[in-house]
Amino acid sequence: MxxxxxxxxxxxxxxxxxxxxxxxxEESAETHFVCVNCKTGVKVEANEFRHRLDQMREELEALERDAAREAKPKPKRPPKDDFQI
Ligand SMILES: [Zn+2]
Incomplete structure (x- = not known):
């Protein structure tokens, strides 16, 4: 995925x-690409990049956790005014 x-x-x-x-x-130690704008060849070190991938994964997981939490109905809390002394 x-x-x-x-x-x-x-x-x-x-x-x-x-x-x-x-x-x-994921597949190679370094990757080259050509910038679509200025046509410069750029080399990307995968090792360096993997740190960013890890960060992205953590962010994704955090987002998924948040989404799962928000999908559940919130526990209904009685309004304060209902309490009587
Ligand atoms: Zn460029």
Missing amino acids: FEDETVDIECPKCGHRNSMLVRGF
């Missing part, structure tokens, strides 16, 4: 964000 995700990698020369398949980084 995660392998089909794409990431945006900023071109070091022009700052254009290029979409890359995450799968490419």
Whole structure:
């Protein structure tokens, strides 16, 4: 599932964000791509990138946790005014 995700990698020369398949980084130590904007060849070290992948995974998991929590109905709490002394 995660392998089909794409990431945006900023071109070091022009700052254009290029979409890359995450799968490419999983399979090789380094990945080359050509910036679609300025045609500069960019080398991405996978080791360096894996830290970002790990961070993305954690963020994704956190998001999924939040989504799961929000999907459940909240426990209904009686309004304060209902309490009598
Ligand atoms: Zn560029």
